[in-house]
Amino acid sequence: MTAITANATAGARTSSRGRGWKRYRAGTFYLFISPWMFGFVLLTFAPIVYALAVSFTNYDGASPLWRFVGFSNYVEIFTESPDVWASLLRTFGYTILVVPLSVAGGLVLAILVNRRIRARGVVRAIFFVPSVVPVVAVAIMWRLIFNRDAGLLNGILAIFGIHPVTWLADPYAFYALLIMTLWGLGGGMIISLAALQDVPAELEEAARLDGAGTWRTIWNVTVPLISPMLYFQVITGIIASLQVLVQPLLLAETSTVSQSSNVPTSSTMYMVEVYNEFFFNHRFGFGSAMLWIFFVIVLSLTLILQRASRRFVFYQVDTDVDEK
Amino acid sequence: MTTTTERPPATRAIVVPEKHRKDRGGDAATGQKASVWVYILVIVCVAIFGVPFVWIVLTALASPQQLAEGAAALLDLSNPQWSNFVEAFTKIDFLAYTGNSLFLSLLTCILTTASSATVGFAFSRFRAPGKKVLFTIILATMMIPSIATLIPTYVLFARLGLVGTYWPWVLWGIAGTPYLIFLFRQFFSAIPMELEDAAIIDGAGWFRIYVRVFLPLAKPALLTSALLSFTWAWGDYLAPSLLLNINNTTLAVATANGYVDPHGSGIPTLQAAAAIMYLLPVIVIFLFTQKQFMGSSLGSSVKG
Numbered sequence: 001m002t003a004i005t006a007n008a009t010a011g012a013r014t015s016s017r018g019r020g021w022k023r024y025r026a027g028t029f030y031l032f033i034s035p036w037m038f039g040f041v042l043l044t045f046a047p048i049v050y051a052l053a054v055s056f057t058n059y060d061g062a063s064p065l066w067r068f069v070g071f072s073n074y075v076e077i078f079t080e081s082p083d084v085w086a087s088l089l090r091t092f093g094y095t096i097l098v099v100p101l102s103v104a105g106g107l108v109l110a111i112l113v114n115r116r117i118r119a120r121g122v123v124r125a126i127f128f129v130p131s132v133v134p135v136v137a138v139a140i141m142w143r144l145i146f147n148r149d150a151g152l153l154n155g156i157l158a159i160f161g162i163h164p165v166t167w168l169a170d171p172y173a174f175y176a177l178l179i180m181t182l183w184g185l186g187g188g189m190i191i192s193l194a195a196l197q198d199v200p201a202e203l204e205e206a207a208r209l210d211g212a213g214t215w216r217t218i219w220n221v222t223v224p225l226i227s228p229m230l231y232f233q234v235i236t237g238i239i240a241s242l243q244v245l246v247q248p249l250l251l252a253e254t255s256t257v258s259q260s261s262n263v264p265t266s267s268t269m270y271m272v273e274v275y276n277e278f279f280f281n282h283r284f285g286f287g288s289a290m291l292w293i294f295f296v297i298v299l300s301l302t303l304i305l306q307r308a309s310r311r312f313v314f315y316q317v318d319t320d321v322d323e324k
Numbered sequence: 325m326t327t328t329t330e331r332p333p334a335t336r337a338i339v340v341p342e343k344h345r346k347d348r349g350g351d352a353a354t355g356q357k358a359s360v361w362v363y364i365l366v367i368v369c370v371a372i373f374g375v376p377f378v379w380i381v382l383t384a385l386a387s388p389q390q391l392a393e394g395a396a397a398l399l400d401l402s403n404p405q406w407s408n409f410v411e412a413f414t415k416i417d418f419l420a421y422t423g424n425s426l427f428l429s430l431l432t433c434i435l436t437t438a439s440s441a442t443v444g445f446a447f448s449r450f451r452a453p454g455k456k457v458l459f460t461i462i463l464a465t466m467m468i469p470s471i472a473t474l475i476p477t478y479v480l481f482a483r484l485g486l487v488g489t490y491w492p493w494v495l496w497g498i499a500g501t502p503y504l505i506f507l508f509r510q511f512f513s514a515i516p517m518e519l520e521d522a523a524i525i526d527g528a529g530w531f532r533i534y535v536r537v538f539l540p541l542a543k544p545a546l547l548t549s550a551l552l553s554f555t556w557a558w559g560d561y562l563a564p565s566l567l568l569n570i571n572n573t574t575l576a577v578a579t580a581n582g583y584v585d586p587h588g589s590g591i592p593t594l595q596a597a598a599a600i601m602y603l604l605p606v607i608v609i610f611l612f613t614q615k616q617f618m619g620s621s622l623g624s625s626v627k628g
Contacts (some may be wrong), residue, residue, distance in 0.1 A: 010464020
């Protein structure tokens with residue numbers, strides 16, 4: 001790394017990032033990013049627009065005899081589909097529980113494994129591994145724990161003399177789904193840990209010298225400093241929770257996909273409802289309308305959070321400001 | 325995440341001193357000494373996070389009789405039923421499904437990594453009109469609910485006659501992944517400009533510079549990307565369950581749906597054994613490459 005500044009950098013070079021002049025090569029740039037542009041247009045933009053088009057029809061996925069039905073799918077959702085709204089409320093409830101619990105839990109674990117404890121690497125790996133386990137294996141693991149007759153959870157409850165609970169049926173399926181989701185919070189832990197290791201020790205020491213206890217130091221110094229990272233987890237967590245589909249499908253008692261309506265009511269999230277409309281009732285038009293309502297909800301929430309974040313998220317002034 | 329491009333006004337601002345960060349994955353002596361309470365908390369958490377792994381092994385080694393007797397009987401390991409694994413392997417064509425999964429995961433891994441690296445490189449090295457807007461779009465696509473997009477994608481592919489083929493994975497691979505594009509952009513941005521100057525003076529074209537100079541330097545990022553994309557493809561359930569059929573589907577779908585008795589209810593012992601076999605490659609990859617996995621979290625790049 002011989003730092004011969006071959007180009008005219010304005011002022012002193014504070015970072016090794018490519019500052020100064022970037023090469024102006026529009027043609028090459030567009031050639032290099034063409035794979036992504038193709039993918040974005042064909043695999044993201046097109047399906048969403050296609051869903052919008054389908055949502056104004058009564059297409060059933062097979063019959064060529066579909067026709068335009070105007071807004072009637074939307075009207076039906078808004079006026080005569082109590083199940084849709086119930087599932088949406090359920091999904092909000094699930095999100096409101098999962099996101100804070102997993103972000104806070106991940107932060108607590110990150111703080112724990114950031115201390116000098118024995119076998120730190122092993123402990124960290126044990127916390128993190130559940131988040132890389134494929135969802136099918138996760139669902140099978142938890143189905144075995146929630147199993148009514150031979151499951152671990154009812155076995156533990158039996159020690160205390162509690163009768164076996166049918167965890168995977170109403171009304172408990174919701175809690176089973178919640179517990180299973182929270183088991184994977186190690187992914188958030190790793191993100192928080194990376195942020196914690198960026199926090200200058202001097203600041204925490206200064207707080208301690210000023211007489212702040214452990215909790216106060218964490219709450220008033222550490223959390224604000226890593227708030228961009230926590231905010232990132234909240235946003236991605238909300239989007240992931242709102243669109244939860246595979247977990248309730250796989251957690252349901254029978255695993256044959258054709259019987260998708262076997263998902264118990266209490267874990268029938270919004271996307272499960274959409275899935276049933278598409279693949280069980282074959283109402284592609286209605287399902288697409290539901291999807292578009294979902295897109296609008298997610299987009300609005302993201303924008304609201306983006307605005308709110310200006311008040312809660314604290315961005316430190318970096319010493320090396322990237323030119324963009 | 326527009327935070328990387330637009331810095332919202334900070335309510336308070338302090339200049340943080342130059343950080344002396346230790347190796348992120350290593351055992352740098354950060355944090356304080358732990359107390360007894362911390363240890364108790366850690367042990368409880370380890371038990372909670374570890375117990376599903378123990379339980380699935382116990383179930384996979386249980387006999388139908390033990391299962392019928394209830395949870396306590398599973399703790400009896402005097403007669404472990406290794407035959408469950410054999411049976412799980414033969415009840416469905418486990419080997420063929422493994423081959424399908426391996427093929428799709430490798431395909432995804434190679435294409436996604438190559439494509440994401442190329443796109444990330446372009447964003448780190450070139451200036452062009454519209455670049456900033458396009459990068460904001462890439463970051464915004466991270467926020468698009470992918471599962472919600474997959475269902476209309478399925479309908480679209482069904483009309484194009486791509487359902488039941490592996491072409492969707494080729495297309496997804498070529499398109500790259502926003503997260504990995506971001507990763508590569510960060511990586512390449514850290515490489516000083518002087519590096520390609522010599523090559524430019526020699527008159528090498530950009531494609532050659534990219535392949536000869538930059539890709540060899542990007543080995544750590546390439547490895548991380550390959551591992552992540554392989555694991556994602558291996559673990560994906562929804563796409564193969566919608567887009568493939570019983571003959572060419574992946575191990576994920578076969579493991580989830582293949583172990584049912586004639587009445588249509590699952591056989592827990594076989595499901596457990598199959599899930600362990602299906603899961604093992606991921607765990608092995610993880611144990612050998614923890615650094616790449618753990619270092620791949622967006623790190624300090626999400627910071628404003």
